Amino acid sequence: MHRHPLIRSMIVLAFAITGSASTVWAAGKAHEHGALKLDVAIEGNLLTISMEAPLDNLLGFERAPRTDAERKAAADVLARLRSPDTGTPHFAADAAAQCALSKAEVQAPVLEPGAKPAAKDEHAEVQASYVFTCAKPNELRTLDVGLFDAYKRTQRIDVQVAGPMGQAKSTLKRPARKVRLAR
Ligand SMILES: [Zn+2]
Structure with missing residues (x-):
């Protein structure tokens, strides 16, 4: 189906906003130390x-x-997450796809100034989202994940990829770092 490019990009944007808003974030939610989750979406020329x-895991x-x-x-971790391309990149797609970071958002409420001290058994999380704009999204094949290099306490990454080829789940265990984006 043909859509006007502007309409199409608005649909993509709405998809991205809905996607991040529906992600449940809650301090105190049970989670597994050493594991983290990545949701990767390819839509048009955007890699989210x-x-x-x-x-x-991070701190x-x-x-x-x-x-x-x-x-x-804490400040170093936040700065690193907000600049995922510095040093060994946190995420690197195929060079041929010509992707450039266009948005980075990091939320860690417990680290905000004036945050309430957590109760003794509470957990806290970081949520980050990144949007890359790719000049040649058809060239997307693999995503190189550098998180194990940066965060020594992370042992496992559960990945879900949604793209033109459908959805796929995979798990990276240290030191693996390649996520397949397309067949
Ligand atoms: Zn915890």
């Missing part, structure tokens, strides 16, 4: 990656920082 991770604790060292560690 949503990540949900126990804060422990080693799941509460507001208490010391200067913890505050620095």
Whole structure:
């Protein structure tokens, strides 16, 4: 079906917004330390990656920082998540697809200034979403995931990919890093 390009991009945008809004985020929700979740979606020329991770995986604790060292560690993690392309990229699609990061959003309410201290047995998570715009999305084959390099406490990544070829689930176990995006 042919659609006007503007309409099409609006549909894609609506899809992206709905997708991130429907992701349940809750402090205190049970989660598994060492594991994180990635949702990867290919729609038109957009590659969208949503990540949900126990804060422990990235930082080693799941509460507001208490010391200067913890505050620095938390700020470093947030800065790193907001610039996923620095150093070893967190996510690298095939060079031939010519993808460039166009949006990065990171939410970690427990690390916000003035956050309420969590109760003793509470957990906290980080949610991040990234949008890459790809000049040649038909060239998307694999996604190289660099999260194991950056976050030593992460051992497993559960990945769900939704794209033109349908949906697929896979699991990366350290040190694996390649997610298949297309047949
Ligand atoms: Zn936890």
